[in-house]
Amino acid sequence: MADEVELSCREAARLISITFERVLTEEESVQLKFHLGDCDDCQHYEVQLKFLHEAAARYRR
Amino acid sequence: MPSDATCDPRSVEVETHRSYLVHYALAKLRDRDEAEEVVQEALVAALESLPEFRGDSSLRTWLTSILRFKIADHQRRAVRDRQVFETPPDEAPGDExxxxxxxxxxxxxxxxxxxxxxxxxxxxxxxxxxxxxxxxxxxxxxxxxxxxxxxxxxxxxxxxxxxxxxxxxxxxxxxxxxxxxxxxxxxxxxxxxxxxxxx
CATH class of the missing domain: 1.10.10.10 (Winged helix-like DNA-binding domain superfamily/Winged helix DNA-binding domain)
Incomplete structure (x- = not known):
């Protein structure tokens, strides 16, 4: 049963951050995909966290 | 501190990694003074054994492995010296x-x-x-x-x-x-x- 409640940016941002720690549940990942579909702000945020992740790993070398 | 122990040109490069190493030590030791002290020890040790560094790994990786030994040493000493551990400052990690x-x-x-x-x-x-x-x-x-x-x-x-x-x-x-x-x-x-x- 899919939960139709839409994520806020606040919740979406939390999920994006958590993707670096664990695999999202199916429900979480559907909700996140749906939110990212029409939210430029959170799309930018996601790209930026991936960049941070890469930069931090690069900083080690 | 001038070091006449080595005229290896890489000794200058070693210094450029200090700030990274302090961040690394800080993540492990929680105390800036201790972190800087341990990094200093590691850099001195590194300069002494620089001739043995063959460049199989990056300089940063090599320095980090020396630092890790120094941190482990330091922690062993700290356990010996201190019976009571201070509790880390409470930053309410669950607070959103x-x-x-x-x-x-x-x-x-x-x-x-x-x-x-x-x-x-x-x-x-x-x-x-x-x-x-x-x-x-x-x-x-x-x-x-x-x-x-x-x-x-x-x-x-x-x-x-x-x-x-x-x-x-x-x-x-x-x-x-x-x-x-x-x-x-x-x-x-x-x-x-x-x-x-x-x-």
Missing amino acids: SWLDAQFDDTGHWRESPKAWLDPATALEQRDFWAVFERCLGRLPPQGGRVFFQREVIGEETKAICAAEGITESNCWVLLHRARNSLRACLEANWFGSEGTHGR
Whole structure:
């Protein structure tokens, strides 16, 4: 049963951050995909966290 | 401190890694004075054995492995010297009220994350790394330690949380907060000010 409640940016941002720690549940990942579909702000945020992740790993070398 | 022990040109390069090493030690030792002391010991040891460094790994990797020995030494000594451990300052890791500064009551961004211009190029610029280090240094102590161990060193969250004595979900909150602070700091000091960097 899919939960139709839409994520806020606040919740979406939390999920994006958590993707670096664990695999999202199916429900979480559907909700996140749906939110990212029409939210430029959170799309930018996601790209930026991936960049941070890469930069931090690069900083080690 | 001038060192006449070596005229190896790489001894100059060793010094350029000091700030990274201090961040590394700080993530493990929690105390800036101790961290700087241990890094100093490691750098002295490194300069002495520099002739043995063959460049199979990067200089930074090599220095880090020396530092790790020094940190382990230091921790063993600390256990011997100190019966009672101070409890780390309580930063209420589960507290999420800081999010209120970033999101309004309806959960929307108060300030929209902007598209960053050419982030791949930033990674190649020395000035960018100076900003990155400054931003790392501005993180609150516990969040900074957790972020460094997780994202820079690449350790497992579970082990990091256990060492910090906090639950895994509180660890995630700390990491989330650290990521948010870093991205905001980089946006304000590098990506936001178009044309003021990368001369």
